[in-house]
Amino acid sequence: MSTHPGFSTRAVHAGQAPDRTTGAVIPPIHLTSTHLQDGIGNLREGYEYGRAGNPTRAALEQQLAALEGAAHGISFSSGLAAEDALLRGILKPGDHIVIGNDVYGGTYRLIAKIFDAWGVTHSVVDLGNLREVQGALRAETKVLWVETPSNPLMKVTDIAELAEVGHAAGVTVVVDNTFATPALQQPLALGADVVVHSTTKYLGGHSDVIGGAIVLNDDALYETVRFQHFAAGAVSSPFDAYLTSRGIKTLDVRMERHSANAQKIAEFLEGRAGVERVYYPGLESHPGHALAAQQMSRFGGMLSVALSGGEKAARRFAERLSVFTLAESLGGVESLVNYPSAMTHASVAGTDLAVPENVVRLSVGIEDVDDLLADVDGALARTSKKR
Ligand SMILES: *Cc1c(COP(=O)(O)O)cnc(C)c1O
Numbered sequence: 001m002s003t004h005p006g007f008s009t010r011a012v013h014a015g016q017a018p019d020r021t022t023g024a025v026i027p028p029i030h031l032t033s034t035h036l037q038d039g040i041g042n043l044r045e046g047y048e049y050g051r052a053g054n055p056t057r058a059a060l061e062q063q064l065a066a067l068e069g070a071a072h073g074i075s076f077s078s079g080l081a082a083e084d085a086l087l088r089g090i091l092k093p094g095d096h097i098v099i100g101n102d103v104y105g106g107t108y109r110l111i112a113k114i115f116d117a118w119g120v121t122h123s124v125v126d127l128g129n130l131r132e133v134q135g136a137l138r139a140e141t142k143v144l145w146v147e148t149p150s151n152p153l154m155k156v157t158d159i160a161e162l163a164e165v166g167h168a169a170g171v172t173v174v175v176d177n178t179f180a181t182p183a184l185q186q187p188l189a190l191g192a193d194v195v196v197h198s199t200t201k202y203l204g205g206h207s208d209v210i211g212g213a214i215v216l217n218d219d220a221l222y223e224t225v226r227f228q229h230f231a232a233g234a235v236s237s238p239f240d241a242y243l244t245s246r247g248i249k250t251l252d253v254r255m256e257r258h259s260a261n262a263q264k265i266a267e268f269l270e271g272r273a274g275v276e277r278v279y280y281p282g283l284e285s286h287p288g289h290a291l292a293a294q295q296m297s298r299f300g301g302m303l304s305v306a307l308s309g310g311e312k313a314a315r316r317f318a319e320r321l322s323v324f325t326l327a328e329s330l331g332g333v334e335s336l337v338n339y340p341s342a343m344t345h346a347s348v349a350g351t352d353l354a355v356p357e358n359v360v361r362l363s364v365g366i367e368d369v370d371d372l373l374a375d376v377d378g379a380l381a382r383t384s385k386k387r
């Protein structure tokens with residue numbers, strides 16, 4: 001590799017060198033729970049018990065760190081397990097966290113139900129309103145939690161600006177980079193302290209594995225989170241780590257196609273009869289378009305659409321698509337449709353995070369865009385006919 005390999009070169013090669021013993025080009029999946037010791041405490045390459053370390057997981061962790069040019073990556077059994085370990089590493093009872101008003105529902109539940117019961121308080125703010133963010137930061141605040149673009153309304157917030165505001169208040173600035181992925185957005189380079197991924201989504205990319213990751217540069221915080229990972233045990237399995245590594249190798253080409261397809265679908269939907277509004281940062285009409293163009297290299301594969309016929313129309317549209325599969329989750333090669341207010345966001349109904357009932361979220365896959373457009377067109381026609 002050259003001294004400064006590009007993104008895809010790192011995605012393909014970091015941590016993925018051929019096996020030294022057999023020459024296998026693809027590193028093996030180390031399905032083992034423990035490792036031979038050549039004498040008591042005399043370990044081969046540091047491996048002993050599998051919760052503490054596994055070569056397949058370590059290979060993925062190198063790859064995860066390399067995607068953002070970071071010093072450290074840690075691979076967890078899910079995105080929420082990663083978030084939990086990070087927050088337990090940073091927060092103590094009495095501390096306070098600031099989150100956005102459209103944070104991922106599972107993150108909100110973790111903070112509002114589990115950390116709240118443990119004595120950690122939180123404030124929900126509009127991350128696009130700097131005054132409001134500054135007003136919410138107080139002496140006990142330890143974490144500012146940022147997610148952009150947000151789910152499902154695709155709000156774009158300024159990572160560099162929020163990092164500055166957070167650092168002025170002495171807090172750790174965390175960015176959930178699941179929607180954009182490091183292929184499109186590099187939060188550490190923009191000033192954030194920690195990146196969180198649900199690798200279940202675009203990094204794995206094939207809807208066949210649940211996983212999460214923490215990526216960061218700070219050595220002390222890394223040791224703290226690594227200890228949580230080991231001591232509480234939410235590690236990824238060797239097979240899951242392998243699947244995630246395999247997915248990451250094609251991340252950049254997938255994100256290119258996801259973004260191109262989503263752009264075309266967003267443009268097709270905008271202004272169409274039956275459509276009230278399209279939420280996609282690649283549209284010039286999107287309030288965060290200019291910021292997204294500056295902060296991201298492409299606009300991603302996620303979009304939401306508000307139907308003008310209210311809840312009924314939204315439900316019909318979601319159920320009448322056929323190339324798009326009706327299912328929760330996102331980021332796989334196949335297109336998915338989700339009705340947030342009764343599916344992914346049902347648990348936040350009645351809170352600050354409730355999603356309007358006429359909104360449908362699309363995770364645009366890498367299929368032929370003409371087939372996706374025909375599907376959307378047909379479902380929209382069948383939605384309005386029966387109204
Ligand atoms: C899915 C998701 C998570 C949680 O990850 P899991 O792998 O489901 O635990 C966190 N943040 C975002 C933005 C997500 O989409």
